[in-house]
Each structure stands twice: as structure tokens, then as C-alpha cells.
Amino acid sequence: MTSPARSAGPAIGALPGRGRNLGLALLSFTITFWAWNIIGPIGVRYAEELDLTSTQLSMIIATPVIVGSAGRIVTGALTDRFGGRIMFTTLTAVSAVPVLLILWAGEVGSYGLLLLFGFVLGIAGTTFAIGIPFVNAWYEPSKRGFATGLFGAGMGGTALSSFFTPRMVAAFGYVATHIIIAVALLVVAVIVWIGMRDSPLWHPNRDRVLPKLEAAARLTITWQMAFLYAVTFGGFVAFSTYLPTYLKEVYGYGLTDAGARTAGFAIAAVIARPLGGWLSDKFGPAVILSISLGGAAVMAVVIATKPPPELLAGASFVAMALFLGLGTGAVFTWVAQRAPAANVGSVTGIVGAAGGFGGYFPPLIMGATYDAEARSYATGLLLLCATAVIALIFTIYLARRRAPDTAPPA
Template structure:
């Protein structure tokens, strides 16, 4: 069940991230400004993030066996539209809006995996499931190269076929745990109850910083490397894929460390390292080796932090509300990835530098470390 859910997460995230590697190419083709380019690649992020709220609540009621195939099939439509019919900024924004459906499956997989594992192993299990966010790495590695060598629509056709195949496999293979708790009440009443949980807002902030930072870099780093270091677009996409792969690999490590030690300690280390490395990156030192080490260090820290946050979700949230809480927390994480690319594009357009953007990241990470050490630590202690 964990393997099938992880594959589904990866496939739908691959679709969700299709526009990001093409950002620089679309900017040239459509004559976009820096802000318009940032908006184009950010729209699927915000839609996929907000969509996790209802999708998580529906998963608590309907189960993953129904939700995974449905969301995979629905994502096929915008993928094909973007590959064959979008020709303008408006067209790509409309397609990107519906492409956001692919980003909602995180809220399906977390309650599903959580139900199959005992509390002592949930941190690692959810971390392994989180490897599925490596679908963004698949997109970074393949989209530009396939578009160049085969044709501009081929990456979209390939993803559409894979999504359809996964929908069939998920319907045949996935099984919800028979004794899983099923949430009572309407979706809206459960959402209101979820938002009243103190843990929901606290964990949402932490995930907005950890996962939001990961999403922001995976979306905007190709543009940043081309603008700041004048790299070839294919080279920038490959380096971004390396950032994503390391962050993905560190997510189960963060979950495992949280099971073995304490999620709060993992978060303090992750956010502290992110703050320090963001300050280092702000000065745009030589890409080799200092800049590369700074970005890879942030990838490792943010990846471990995402694993630690959901280890806390498994500890602090009642089982029948994990889907709804995951939807809200996951939405916060995606929204955390929506704003930084817009800010970076706007700051660069106004100042010609990324210094202010990285300093804002450092301040935000430091704030997350402070919240982890105080408010969240006290809340976690009350539910043990």
C-alpha cells in the first residue's frame, strides 16, 4: 500500500511540475516579464495547495482507493490541454490552474499511509511516502530534454499516458484499511473543527516554511540560475533536479530521526541551517563551490524539515482527522511555495538583485525555528 501510494504521489507531482522547467522557454516564446513568468509557474502551486483542503476532507470520508484514481484521471485533461492547445499567457494560466489538481494527492496519501502504520513507525513511513515529491525531479530532469529531442508536446503526452495507467493500477491494487476511522459530519463541519485545533495552524506555519521553501526552489531555481549565473536552461534544469533529489532523499531521513529522537530537535536543526545558508546565498558568491554547497545544504535541511513536520502531525492529530489536517497543512505548504517565486521575480525586476529575497527567507526560517522551540514544543508535550 505504501509503495502504490508513493508511486501515485510521484506521478501526479510529475504532472504538477510540468510548467516549471519550461518557464524560461515560455518567457521567450510568449514575451513575458519576470513577474508574468513567475505567475505562470506559480498558479499550479497555489491551486494544488488550496485543493488539498477539500481533497483531504473527502479522503477522510471516501478513502484513498477512490480518491487516487479519480484525481489521477482528472489531471490528464489539463496535461493534454497544455501540451496541444495552450498558445497564449491566458491559455497557459487556465491550463496551469487545472494542472493544480495534480498537487492535491498529498492530502490523499498521508491519511492513507498513516492508517496502515503504528505510531512508532509513522514518521519513517510518511517520510518514505514523501519521496513521491521527487516527481518534481522527474519533471526537471526530463521535460526540457524531451521537448527538445522529441517535440514540445511529447512530455505532456507521456505524463498523460502514465497518469491514466496509474489510475487503473490504483483502482485494482489500493485497499483502504478496513478498520480505519471514518470521520462523521459534513465536510464543512469537519473543516471548521479542523481549523479550531491549535495544532493545525502551528503545523501549517512550519510546513509553509519547510515544504514551501522546497517548492519555491524547485519552481524558481531554474529561472534564478539563468538570471543570476547565466547558465544554459538545460543546465539550470539539471542542477535544480539535483536540489530536488537531495531534498526528497532527506524527507524520510527527517521522519526517521523524528521517530528515533524528537521532531522538534530535527526542526530546530533544519530551520537553523536554512537561515544561515540563505544568508550565505544572498551574497551570490561563486556557484562552484560556495553557491552549490549553500543550495544543497538548504535542500537537505528543508527536506528533513518536511519529514519532521508530518511526524508531528501523526503524533498531535486524532486519526480520524489526519486527512483534514493534512489538507490544511499541505495547503499551507503549497502556499508557502507560491509567494517566494513572485517575490523573487518582483524584487529582481525592481533591484536587479536577489539579495532581499534570500534575506527574507533567512528571517522566515529563523522565525519558524523560534515557533518550533516554544509554542509547538509546549503543544506537543500536552498530547503525549
């Protein structure tokens, strides 16, 4: 039997410094997510310069999600052992390397290298699995939904990337943009190392990684939440990475205009995530998740009808973002409530990986089902609707039963 590590002790009131540490975790998560999404916002540029097909473009946009997803499994388990400070510092600094490799691949005009280095770029997407156990250890159970939701707002790094990356390329050039982002990653890594501390209630779990992952994989809650997060966060990632291409193909927007509208989508989801966590603390995650999934199913059908720009189309995408954001906050409130304390990092890693994988396949499906003659992605959107309905039914089922491995109340 493994010796459990305590992610948090009994509630003793607000821990001094928890706001600063939450802020630093949010900063690191945001900048690494910016780097993780650096290909999507300028994917149209790669398509034009390399004469890529819709499927090829979908591949280079979706490839960073692979490592960003699978890597979270190991990252979560390592966070249980080494703590958030070491892990945030290390992965933020390391993420600068693939950003520079993408720069090189783009400069030499190699599709193969873009795929290869895009795979490595996925490292930047693993930091999410650090933040959930790190933040959990700083906050008492009644505040964890809001706190983890606020940390999760760092997924707004994709919004920053969508908005600023195309503009930086236009203003400073392709090479300078990637160098600036790489330097920013290194600067944030230094700031995190100097200013961040692990919670005094956190203690390292020094068990081997594979047994910890195996223990987390045996928990029913792990796979229940993995499926639901694959739908909610996966939907967000898919839209955030593929929306610039979608807006260009369906509505004819240019690179900068499409990036600005994608940023608006991501910002709406970012705002909704901590709101989803807070509401889940108040009303229960199952209720909020049901609202999220039902709303996403409806909006997928609405978007498939190609509502006219600007007002109707914009409102439709913002509504979709709000529903998906609420769902991402609700899922990890459920994780915080039900996962055993010693396994939070490992469970988070697996659930987070599922969310990333959930964002990997939709862009490929969208590219494969695109109707060029009708300029329509209706088939892919209707598949999203069906998936959301299935997840909604599953959520209602979970809400009506108590899982046998539910964590004891704090």
C-alpha cells in the first residue's frame, strides 16, 4: 500500500500568502497557454506559405494538444511529489525551447518540422495539471471551486495568443514575435521561482509515479470526470485553436480580424470558468454542468445554421464560450469535492489529459467534414451537439447516485 501524501490539512482559516501564490500560478498558466496556442492564430499564414490543405492545417493546429494532454498525466503525479513551485518554474522555462523550434520550422518552411516541433510544443500545455493540486492545498474545501476556477482562467492565454500573436507578427515580424514570447516565458519562470511558495499544509508524496497513477486510474471518479472534461474543456480548446480557420472559411475574415474574434470567444470562456466554480460551490457541480452541456448542445445547432455577422454570429459564439467555461469550472469543483486528497494531483493529471485529448480530435473532424462548396462545418457541429447531449445524460445519472470512492468530507 502506498503512503498517502496530504494535499491539505484541516481547515484552519485563510493561509497568509495564498492570494499571491494563486496569482503567480495564474500568471504561469496564462503565459504557457499562450505559447501552447502559438500556431493556431497564424495557421492561415502557414497554409498560404506552404500551400496546405484543410486537413494538413488541422494537423499542425491540433498536434501540440497531444503532448499537452498526455503530458498532464505525468505532470500531475510529479506535482504531488515535487510541489507547484518547482514544477511551474521548470515547465515555464522549458516551454521557451519549442517556441524557438517552431520559429525555425516556419523560417525554413518545413511542414514536417512544424508537425514535429508542434508535438514538442505540447509541453507548454501541461502546466494546468500543476495548478489544481497546488491551489487546492492553499484553500479550504468551501473555497476550492472558486479558487481552482480562477486559476483555470489562465486558459485565457489562448485568448491573448489569438488577439496579440497575429498583431505582433504584423508589427514586429514572425521571428521577433517568437523571440519575445520565448523571453517572456523565461522571465515569468524567474518571477515564479522567486515569489511562489508551496502551501504549508502540502507535503510531498514520494511514492513512485507509476503506482500513483495506477491508484488514481482505479478510482471511478477519475474516469467519470475525464469524460465530462473532455467534452467541456475539449470543446473550448477545439474552438480556441480552430476558430480562426473557421471564421476565415465560413465568414471570410482575415487573419487579424479572425484572431480578434477568437480572443473574444476565449475571454468569455475565461470569465465563465471561475463563475462556474463559484456557482458549483453554491448549487452543486452537477447542476451547473447540466446547464453547461445543455446550452452547448443548443448553441452547436445554432452555429451550424451560420447565423449572419456580426451581431448574431458573435452572440452565438460568445454564448457557446460561456456555456463551455461554466462546465470547465464545474468539473474541477466536482474533482475537488470527491477525489481523495492524496490523489488530487494524479487525478487532475488524468482528467486534464482527457480535456486536452478532447480538444485534439474536433479540429481534425472539422477539417475532414468541411463542405467547401457550401462553406459549412455543419456536420462537425452536429456531432458536437450529440456529444454534449450524451454528456448531459451522463451528468444527470451521476447526480442521482453516489460513487463508492467519493472522498470523505473535510
